[in-house]
Amino acid sequence: MIRRHTVRIIRKLLFFVLLLFLGVMFLSPLISTVLAGLRTDADLMRNGLFALPEPPYLGGFGKVWEEGDLGTYMRNSFIVTLVALIGTVICATLGAYALSQYTFRFKNVVFLVFMMGLFFPPQVYIVPVYFLANTLRIYNTYYGLMAVHIAYQLPFSMLMLRGFFRTIPTSFIDAARIDGASDLHILWRIILPLSLPVLGSLSILLFTWIWNDFFWALSMSHTKDTQTIMIGISAFRGRLAYNWNSEAASSLISMFPPLVIFFLFQKLFIKGIRSGGIK
Amino acid sequence: MNYRKVGMKRALVPWLFLLLPLIIYLTIIAYPLVASIVLSFTEWSGMGKPPRYTGLQNYAFLFSSGSILTAIKNNLIWMALCVPFPAIIGFSLAYILRNNSRMNIFFRSLFYIPMVISNAVMAIMWLHVYAPKHGLIAAILDILALPQFSKSFLTDPNSAIIAISIIGIWHGIGFPLILYLAAIQDIPQDLIETADLDGASTWCKIVNIIIPFVRHATVVVVALGTILAMKVFDLVYLMTGGYYKNDVMGTYLWRLAFEHYQMGRASAVAVIQFLLVSAIVIPYLKWQYRTGEIEQ
Numbered sequence: 001m002i003r004r005h006t007v008r009i010i011r012k013l014l015f016f017v018l019l020l021f022l023g024v025m026f027l028s029p030l031i032s033t034v035l036a037g038l039r040t041d042a043d044l045m046r047n048g049l050f051a052l053p054e055p056p057y058l059g060g061f062g063k064v065w066e067e068g069d070l071g072t073y074m075r076n077s078f079i080v081t082l083v084a085l086i087g088t089v090i091c092a093t094l095g096a097y098a099l100s101q102y103t104f105r106f107k108n109v110v111f112l113v114f115m116m117g118l119f120f121p122p123q124v125y126i127v128p129v130y131f132l133a134n135t136l137r138i139y140n141t142y143y144g145l146m147a148v149h150i151a152y153q154l155p156f157s158m159l160m161l162r163g164f165f166r167t168i169p170t171s172f173i174d175a176a177r178i179d180g181a182s183d184l185h186i187l188w189r190i191i192l193p194l195s196l197p198v199l200g201s202l203s204i205l206l207f208t209w210i211w212n213d214f215f216w217a218l219s220m221s222h223t224k225d226t227q228t229i230m231i232g233i234s235a236f237r238g239r240l241a242y243n244w245n246s247e248a249a250s251s252l253i254s255m256f257p258p259l260v261i262f263f264l265f266q267k268l269f270i271k272g273i274r275s276g277g278i279k
Numbered sequence: 280m281n282y283r284k285v286g287m288k289r290a291l292v293p294w295l296f297l298l299l300p301l302i303i304y305l306t307i308i309a310y311p312l313v314a315s316i317v318l319s320f321t322e323w324s325g326m327g328k329p330p331r332y333t334g335l336q337n338y339a340f341l342f343s344s345g346s347i348l349t350a351i352k353n354n355l356i357w358m359a360l361c362v363p364f365p366a367i368i369g370f371s372l373a374y375i376l377r378n379n380s381r382m383n384i385f386f387r388s389l390f391y392i393p394m395v396i397s398n399a400v401m402a403i404m405w406l407h408v409y410a411p412k413h414g415l416i417a418a419i420l421d422i423l424a425l426p427q428f429s430k431s432f433l434t435d436p437n438s439a440i441i442a443i444s445i446i447g448i449w450h451g452i453g454f455p456l457i458l459y460l461a462a463i464q465d466i467p468q469d470l471i472e473t474a475d476l477d478g479a480s481t482w483c484k485i486v487n488i489i490i491p492f493v494r495h496a497t498v499v500v501v502a503l504g505t506i507l508a509m510k511v512f513d514l515v516y517l518m519t520g521g522y523y524k525n526d527v528m529g530t531y532l533w534r535l536a537f538e539h540y541q542m543g544r545a546s547a548v549a550v551i552q553f554l555l556v557s558a559i560v561i562p563y564l565k566w567q568y569r570t571g572e573i574e575q
Contacts, residue, residue, distance in 0.1 A: 016382060019375075023389040029404040029449070030392065032415055036407070049418060095300035102293035110297065117308045119560045121510040123529040124549040127318065127536050128311030131325065151307035154300055183292050212397030214513045219537075230399040234517065237403050244407060251400045262395045266388060269395075273457050 036248035037061070044244055060249035064236065068250055072224055073232030078257075080142055080228060081210045084149035088206055089199060091150060092157035097187050099158070100165035101173065117155040126219055133220060140221045145228070148216050153209065157202055160275055164198045165191060201272030204265050208258045229254045315553070318546035325542045337547035346523050347548060350531040351555070353440045353515075357527065358508035361447035366500045368448070369455025370493070374485065377463050387456065394453035398513035405446050406518065409433050436524035443514050451507075455500045462493035495570070502563040509556050528552045 024031065032049055038056040039049075064070060099111055129148065130139070138144035168191060176186050192199075217228045224232075233250040236243065262269055319337055321330035341347040372390055376383040393401075408415040409432040417429040432442040466489065474484050490497075512529035519525035526534070528548060536545035 019382075019386050023386055026449075027389060027392065028415060029401075029408050030396070032407065033400075033404050044413070048413070049415070091300040091303060094296045098293040098296035104290060104293045107293075110301070113309060114300075114304060115564070116312075117304065119506050120312065120556055121512070121529055121552060123510075123512060123532050124553050124556075125308060125311035125315050126533070127542050127545055127549065128314035129307060130536075132306070132311060147303065148307055151303050154304050158300065183296075187296075208395050212395070212399075214397065214399045214517075218516075219533075230397055233403065234399050237406065237517070242413075244413070247403045247407075251403045255396055255400050258395045258397075259392075262391075263388075266391070270391070270457055273394075273454060274461050 033248045033251055036244045037252050039245060041242055041245045045242060057245075060245045061253065064246045064250040064253070067246070068232055068236060069224060070229065070232055070250060070253055073227060073229040074253070076142070076226055077211060077228040077230075077254075080145045080149070081207060083142070084146040084153070084210050085203060085206045087146060087150040088153045088157050089203060092154055092161050092202075093187070093192070093195075093199075095154070095158045096161035096165055097191065100162045101186075101191075114155045114158055117152070118159065122152060122215055126215075130219060140223060140226050142226060144220050145216060145226065148220055149210050149213065152216065153206055157206065160202055160272070161195070161198065163275065164195060168194055197268070197271075198275070200265070201268045201275065204261055204269050205272045207261060208269075211258050312553075315546045315549045318542055319550045321543045321546075323542040324540045325536070326540070330543065333543065337544045338551075340544060341547055341551070346526070346531060347528070347551060349524060350526045350528045350548075351551075353525065353527045354508055354511065356440050357444045357447060357511050358505055360441065360444040361451055361508060362501055362504035364448045365451035365504065366455045366497065369452050369500070370459045372452070372456050373459035373463055374489065377460065387460070390456055391453045393450045396450070399517065401446055401450060402514055402517035405442075406433070409442055433518055434520070436522065439519050439522075439525045440515075440527075443518055446514055447511070451504065454503070455496070458496040458500060459493055462496040463489060466492050498563075498566065502559070502566075505559050506556065506563075509552060509559070528555075 035049055036044060037060055038058070040057045040060070043051075043054070043057070095114070099107065133139040133144045133148075136144075138147065172190055173186055176190055181189070211228075212230065213228070214230045214234075217231050221227045221231070233247070233254045236247045236250050318330060320332060320334060322333045322336070323330035372387075376387050396404075407413070411417060411429060411431040414429075416432070417426070420426055420429045430438075432438045470488060471484065474488060479487070510529065511527045512533070515525065515527050515530045516533065519530075523531070528551070532545045532548040532552070535541045535548065
């Protein structure tokens, strides 16, 4: 009996070690970035990545913050991401409400038109979007970036919310309607309170995607006062001089907000991905 | 009261709710999509003179220069690597980590992490994985005493797109892992127990019960992976130094438009990309309708 028990524990332990090894291998690009962020370039060059750390060097973070003006980029990222996120959630809620609770002519056409946006790569329409933004004088402004993010994230968000809104029992809504509630009242007082968890999942996904966006920032902005952090950190990349420490430190700064949100709300994040089965 | 008037009013309500999202979406996505198609038959530098109609010349150029074929080939290489491998690895991990023990939940989140890392950061991380002298791979080859295999993976056009696809695999594991996990956990327990009673081996159970049971997740993973393969842009743009042989359709289009100011040719690439995506999406949507995933 006892022997079988020990065998089981040993098997479990071996399994754990194996998985841990795999996990460390898997995350090695991230781990090496963290290590590089804690070592000076000279130290990295001389001793390599895996040398035993002397007292970790934290100056890199301050240095890139100053040199790369990361404060400005981070501010831009926060403004663009938060406003675009709120805008997307509002628009998607309105649209999903119409598409889930009403029957009207061309409903399926409208739905399919939105679905198209889900699938086509943004490069397919970037050229006209660029000239449109120039014409509307929103190229290289916060407004331009926010607008493209809202439009780009709308299809997925609407699909996800529509899917949830349809599961709300119609008896709730009919009862309210008989009581004389207006359409807006039904959305605000009945549907939204029931949808808070879904809206939470959606917001977390949207925050991650908009924050991490590179393509739209690259195409829709070209000066420091509008560019986001993802453009800011790319400025450190590809210089001829060896500056792994700066690249790593700035990368770590840029990924901090989505990573924190992910760890705080992991369950909502996963739920969101799951319900977005058709993405 | 006039009933017909009330009816008209009611019919307007959904359109009022749709007004804002439709305006934004139609202006920023639908209209430019159509405009791209029109522009693809013109010659235009983006400045000065308005677009001039040139018929199919842009398409003729693209196919005669062959660079569009190189780009499509690179998209296909990405697809061949980044669709099956994340699916297989994600499925295996989901099977191994299927029980909700504390340890499994911890390990799952390790594999989710790349999902929240941006392409810009991944580009930096992986440049140092692939860097010829100090990179992670070079260091490992050094430890294994095989330094002769270390090379510049990203500048060699034969390996660049493969090296970048590996990043795509790394990034892409989380999604199938989440979907397969949900699917595997939905399998009725008595089905597995019956198989156990019949003395079925683990392998037999995987092949005969689990894989058929999660086929719905497989379709979604494969279809979305294929569609995403058409969207590749950031990593290729950031990690290759603007060399035509490494371009995918997205970066090729971007460079034609914003580095060479050939909006017509760029739009022709867009139309080709549009057609290729449609060829994948239409059957997928049909399947979604058929299985009731999208209801009318």
